[in-house]
Amino acid sequence: MELVVERGRRVYVEELNTTKLLAHARQQAVKRNFDDILIVDCDAHHYENENYSDILPFMENDVLRQVTVSGRAKGRHNIVPSQAGFTQDMGGRVTRYPTRSSEKTDPGRIRDVQLGERWMDAMSVDYSCLFPTGMLNIGLHPQKEMEVDLCWAYNRWLTEKVLPESGGRMYSALCLPFSDPDACLRQVETFGDRKGVAGFMVTTVRNLQVNDNAYMKVYRAMEERGLALSFHSGPNWSEPVFRACNRFISVHALGFSFYNILHCTNWVINGLGERFPKLAVIWIEGGLAWIPFLMQRLDNEYMMRPSEAPLLKKKPSEYMRDMYYSSQPIEIQNLKAMECTFDMMDAKNRLLYASDYPHWDFDLPSTIYDLPFLSEKAKHNILGATAARLFKLPPRNAKQQENLIKYGNLAA
Amino acid sequence: MAEKFVAKVSDFKDGDRKIVFDRDKEIGVFRENGQFYAYSNYCLHQGGPACEGLTIAKVEERIMPDKTSRGLFFSETDVHFVCPWHGYEYDMKTGECVSDRRLRLKKYKVLQKGDDVYVVA
Numbered sequence: 001m002e003l004v005v006e007r008g009r010r011v012y013v014e015e016l017n018t019t020k021l022l023a024h025a026r027q028q029a030v031k032r033n034f035d036d037i038l039i040v041d042c043d044a045h046h047y048e049n050e051n052y053s054d055i056l057p058f059m060e061n062d063v064l065r066q067v068t069v070s071g072r073a074k075g076r077h078n079i080v081p082s083q084a085g086f087t088q089d090m091g092g093r094v095t096r097y098p099t100r101s102s103e104k105t106d107p108g109r110i111r112d113v114q115l116g117e118r119w120m121d122a123m124s125v126d127y128s129c130l131f132p133t134g135m136l137n138i139g140l141h142p143q144k145e146m147e148v149d150l151c152w153a154y155n156r157w158l159t160e161k162v163l164p165e166s167g168g169r170m171y172s173a174l175c176l177p178f179s180d181p182d183a184c185l186r187q188v189e190t191f192g193d194r195k196g197v198a199g200f201m202v203t204t205v206r207n208l209q210v211n212d213n214a215y216m217k218v219y220r221a222m223e224e225r226g227l228a229l230s231f232h233s234g235p236n237w238s239e240p241v242f243r244a245c246n247r248f249i250s251v252h253a254l255g256f257s258f259y260n261i262l263h264c265t266n267w268v269i270n271g272l273g274e275r276f277p278k279l280a281v282i283w284i285e286g287g288l289a290w291i292p293f294l295m296q297r298l299d300n301e302y303m304m305r306p307s308e309a310p311l312l313k314k315k316p317s318e319y320m321r322d323m324y325y326s327s328q329p330i331e332i333q334n335l336k337a338m339e340c341t342f343d344m345m346d347a348k349n350r351l352l353y354a355s356d357y358p359h360w361d362f363d364l365p366s367t368i369y370d371l372p373f374l375s376e377k378a379k380h381n382i383l384g385a386t387a388a389r390l391f392k393l394p395p396r397n398a399k400q401q402e403n404l405i406k407y408g409n410l411a412a
Numbered sequence: 413m414a415e416k417f418v419a420k421v422s423d424f425k426d427g428d429r430k431i432v433f434d435r436d437k438e439i440g441v442f443r444e445n446g447q448f449y450a451y452s453n454y455c456l457h458q459g460g461p462a463c464e465g466l467t468i469a470k471v472e473e474r475i476m477p478d479k480t481s482r483g484l485f486f487s488e489t490d491v492h493f494v495c496p497w498h499g500y501e502y503d504m505k506t507g508e509c510v511s512d513r514r515l516r517l518k519k520y521k522v523l524q525k526g527d528d529v530y531v532v533a
Contacts, residue, residue, distance in 0.1 A: 006469040006486040
């Protein structure tokens with residue numbers, strides 16, 4: 001198919017075939033024997049907006065369902081807020097965006113599962129935590145009740161249609177309608193015990209305080225059930241401070257880290273680590289460079305102002321080291337800085353590999369495996385063993401089992 | 413060094429690209445403005461198929477004598493090819509990674525014999 005580039009010139013690119021596009025990823029996996037390592041991708045995506053005709057019927061409220069379905073049928077409005085200027089595809093340079101609809105899948109099976117299996121197999125990923133794409137902006141929806149109902153519909157569709165068809169290889173942290181704490185609790189109580197639900201996810205592009213008393217019942221319900229709480233970050237060009245940016249690269253580079261920094265600060269300073277010591281908390285897609293920054297920044301201020309954080313029994317950085325972080329997008333530009341970051345965050349026990357595929361800045365498992373300063377045990381832990389323990393994911397072959405036992409991640 | 417047949421010149425339109433496989437090597441051969449260029453098809457970033465994405469003009473920003481910007485423009489002369497995985501851009505004439513020109517894809521020699529195009533792999 002042809003894509004239009006500068007001044008109307010057309011360039012031929014092949015129709016999308018994920019397996020073919022990722023052929024070099026498969027080569028890497030074979031060369032490194034990745035099939036022998038249990039690999040868990042704790043942040044992969046699908047395009048739920050391409051499935052609205054299946055999702056929207058699950059909305060509970062007749063009026064809201066009618067509004068979304070009718071508006072969609074005539075192409076009149078977006079269901080979830082979208083943001084102008086979000087050129088994830090770089091003007092078509094990342095060709096899997098404009099060619100996505102050209103990829104062929106088998107009729108009779110859910111397309112998103114088939115596409116997921118293709119990239120997982122290419123990368124030798126055993127399990128993927130599946131997140132939506134457009135709904136990462138659900139926190140920007142001006143109607144709280146619409147946010148609640150859309151999350152409800154998506155969570156039902158995902159747990160009833162998608163995850164069961166993945167043969168156990170896909171799991172999820174379901175979308176929480178964070179604008180409505182009561183609705184959050186209801187969704188935790190309704191979906192928390194379903195197969196493939198490892199926890200719940202808060203989209204961080206919000207101005208709500210994670211330490212608000214209204215959320216304590218939600219966190220407690222998750223902690224009691226052994227569910228993980230993930231914060232998935234994102235950018236927001238409409239945020240007043242980011243209106244000062246004139247390029248998407250700036251909004252993107254800052255935004256993902258910014259929102260994680262914002263909410264992680266509130267989480268730590270308000271002693272939520274003390275209040276919910278058994279709740280696994282995961283910070284997703286902010287990269288890693290913000291972690292040592294925030295550790296140093298909060299520790300320095302806490303030493304001078306402990307009376308503003310009286311629940312803390314140790315330094316903020318130590319609470320941060322009790323939490324988990326996804327690896328992508330890993331900023332491999334300065335290996336010394338990266339090694340220091342890994343050390344500060346206790347990466348061998350707290351870092352979880354994430355691909356973020358099929359988004360434009362995805363990372364392959366080799367980004368972790370090839371780091372020269374990591375021990376074999378650390379590589380195995382980060383690529384999957386830590387997540388496997390956290391989410392109770394079994395090895396998929398004997399060699400993986402052997403490696404889990406070898407590195408102390410599974411009882412012999 | 414073996415000569416590997418790429419294509420007939422008559423089957424290789426200007427602006428086209430072909431991928432040649434030779435044992436464990438993958439080489440992308442481009443025809444751009446009448447010239448042939450050949451580079452390793454393994455991106456220096458994460459190993460993506462560097463030669464299988466778009467070719468697109470270099471983007472330039474015009475700065476006036478008073479240092480004000482007149483915005484972004486496509487170059488009239490310079491062409492990049494782009495790794496489709498993450499968007500790493502390479503200079504068509506040199507194979508340099510344009511965001512860090514110290515990085516450069518392996519370049520291969522292209523031979524034209526009559527109507528046949530070969531790459532020296």
